Amino acid sequence: xxxxxxxxxxxxxxxRTGWASKPEGLCKGSMCVPAPEAIAADGTLxxxxxxxxLDMPLVRDEATGVAxxxxxxxxxxxxxAVAPELTLPxxxxxxxxxSSLHGRKVLLVAWASW
Amino acid sequence: xxxxxxxxxxxxxxxxxxxxxxxxxxxxxxxxRPWIEAAAPNHPSLIxxxxxxxxxxxxxxxxxxxxxxxxxxxxxxxEGASIxxxxxxxxxxxxxxxxxxxxxxxxxxxxxxxxAYHAAVVDWIEKGADSTYALDPEAVIAASHPRERNHxxxxxxxxxxxxxxxxxxxxxxxxxxxxxxxxxxxxWTYKRQAWTLETTPxxxxxxxxQAPTEAYxxxxxxxxxxxxxxxxxxxxxxxxx
Numbered sequence: 001x002x003x004x005x006x007x008x009x010x011x012x013x014x015x016r017t018g019w020a021s022k023p024e025g026l027c028k029g030s031m032c033v034p035a036p037e038a039i040a041a042d043g044t045l046x047x048x049x050x051x052x053x054l055d056m057p058l059v060r061d062e063a064t065g066v067a068x069x070x071x072x073x074x075x076x077x078x079x080x081a082v083a084p085e086l087t088l089p090x091x092x093x094x095x096x097x098x099s100s101l102h103g104r105k106v107l108l109v110a111w112a113s114w
Numbered sequence: 115x116x117x118x119x120x121x122x123x124x125x126x127x128x129x130x131x132x133x134x135x136x137x138x139x140x141x142x143x144x145x146x147r148p149w150i151e152a153a154a155p156n157h158p159s160l161i162x163x164x165x166x167x168x169x170x171x172x173x174x175x176x177x178x179x180x181x182x183x184x185x186x187x188x189x190x191x192x193e194g195a196s197i198x199x200x201x202x203x204x205x206x207x208x209x210x211x212x213x214x215x216x217x218x219x220x221x222x223x224x225x226x227x228x229x230a231y232h233a234a235v236v237d238w239i240e241k242g243a244d245s246t247y248a249l250d251p252e253a254v255i256a257a258s259h260p261r262e263r264n265h266x267x268x269x270x271x272x273x274x275x276x277x278x279x280x281x282x283x284x285x286x287x288x289x290x291x292x293x294x295x296x297x298x299x300x301x302w303t304y305k306r307q308a309w310t311l312e313t314t315p316x317x318x319x320x321x322x323x324q325a326p327t328e329a330y331x332x333x334x335x336x337x338x339x340x341x342x343x344x345x346x347x348x349x350x351x352x353x354x355x
Contacts (some may be wrong), residue, residue, distance in 0.1 A: 002164075002277045018170065057263070059270040063286070066277060070169075070270030071261065077172025078258035081188045081251030083180075084170045088137065088160040091150045096158050101133050102186055105239060108135045109120060109179035109195050110167055112303070113145040113320045114310035 003058075003067050007044035017071065018084045019054065021045060026054060029080025116177065117153035119197035119228075123235065124157040131184070132239045137162045139176060139303050141276055141311075148319050164276050165303055169269050172259035175302040175348060181238060181248070189238070189248040191258035194348035196228040217323060217335050223344030227354050234353060247353060257352070268298030275308075284311060288329050295330065300341075305332060 001008075001016040010021040018028045021043075025034040038049040051058040051069060060067040072079070086098040098106070117136060124134035134157045138146035143161045150159050167173050171180050172192040179195035180188055202222045206215055238245040249257065259265075275290030291308040298304065312327040314320055324334040338344055 002273060016166070055263075055266075057267040057270045059267065059274050059290070061274055061278060061286075061290070064278065064282065066274065066281075068270040068274035068277065070266040070268075070273075073261045073263045073266035075261055076255055076258040077169075077261045078188065078191055078255045081254045083182045083186045083188055086167070086170060088162055088166070089143075091147070091155070091159045091161065096160055098135070098182075099186065101135070101158075101182075103131075103184050105132045105184060105242070106135055106182040107120075107123075107132070107179055107195075107235060108137060108167075108171075108182060110137045110139050110162070110173045110176050110303075111117065111120075112139040112176045112307070113149055114140075114306050114314075114322070114324075 001069050003047050003069055004065070006048070007040055007046055008050075010039075010043060010045050013045055013050070015085060015087065017056075017069075018080075019050075019072075026050070029082055031079060116197050117149055117155065117159075121153050121155045121157060123197055123232070124155070127236070127239050128157075130239055133157060135160060137167050139165050139167070139173070139307065141279060141307060145319060164273055165307070168272075168301070168303055172261070173303065174259065174298075174300060178349065181235075183243070183248070187251060188254045189243075190351070191249075191254050192349070193257075193351045194225075194227060194231075196226070196231050199228045200224075200226050202226055213325070213335075214323070220335060220338050220344045224347045225345060225350050225354070227348075227350060230354050231351065234351070259349075264297045265301075268294040268301060268304065271297065272301075272304045279311075292330060295332065299332075299337070302347075305330070305337065306334070309333065 014020045019026045025032040033053055035053045038046050054072045056072050057070040058067055087095050090096045120134045120136055137160045139162050140146040141163050177195045178192050180192055181190040183189050234247045238247050271290045272294040275287035279287035294304045309324040310321055312329050313324050326333040338347055
């Protein structure tokens with residue numbers, strides 16, 4: 001995820017990475033990593049601490065100060081079989097959430113113009 | 115660009131409680147738009163400019179798919195997906211330029227899994243968890259793409275390039291995309307997305323040829339040959355190996 005500030009909103013972090021900020025720590029599926037030092041008094045998450053605790057690469061562009069936080073590793077691209085909450089714009093630009101299809105079988109397929 | 119095929123599958127089984135969601139991995143939504151309008155989907159047709167689904171599911175090429183059951187649980191991990199049989203043996207015109215002939219010949223070596231994949235999807239739609247193709251959660255995780263540190267670093271580099279492409283322009287993105295290609299050479303979405311921005315002629319919707327460029331080390335034909343040919347190009351589901 002793109003980060004332009006030293007701390008990030010936990011809801012955005014969860015939406016983008018699947019890791020939720022809970023009382024027991026940072027959790028994804030059944031896995032929780034205790035990280036009290038990552039959570040600031042105002043509830044925001046410290047990016048550098050997240051990167052260290054969850055083994056996420058942080059790549060910064062010096063010219064602009066913008067950075068990207070990569071996914072956790074090593075492991076598998078899936079750490080849980082629970083589908084992540086995913087919201088993306090549809091072809092009309094309206095946000096669509098995968099969770100709205102709960103109760104149906106879904107085949108999610110990636111394609112591209114290229 | 116098999117959107118019409120996915121739309122047809124959706125239309126046929128929508129009443130059976132099945133939905134197709136298509137996700138365009140396109141940094142520029144306008145590139146995807148003509149294909150979407152031509153297919154006129156009534157299934158959710160989403161645009162993923164940042165290739166977020168690469169990271170969340172492990173897509174590293176297209177088309178790739180995951181299956182999600184009624185409880186929101188993945189029953190198949192990211193793997194090659196196809197819905198239509200491909201032309202793999204009709205004679206090529208004699209006057210075809212040699213580079214194009216080489217490219218088509220290599221592309222025809224890509225495993226043609228459309229018919230068997232379609233049958234597997236239908237089996238799952240009809241039998242649900244009793245389908246032999248529906249995996250339990252542990253098997254789904256174990257079969258998902260391994261992610262080492264280099265893959266994670268590549269994802270960060272690709273996304274940083276994607277962001278800078280939008281805010282600073284293509285020149286700012288290229289170094290990060292080159293680094294993503296170096297770190298994760300098996301990720302075709304990183305490579306093809308970057309190559310197509312160099313090779314697509316002005317005013318054209320896309321360029322599937324993706325010939326060598328000055329900006330990047332690789333090209334489609336070169337890189338496919340480097341992995342042993344088109345037969346190794348996709349992640350074939352284990353039930354088709």
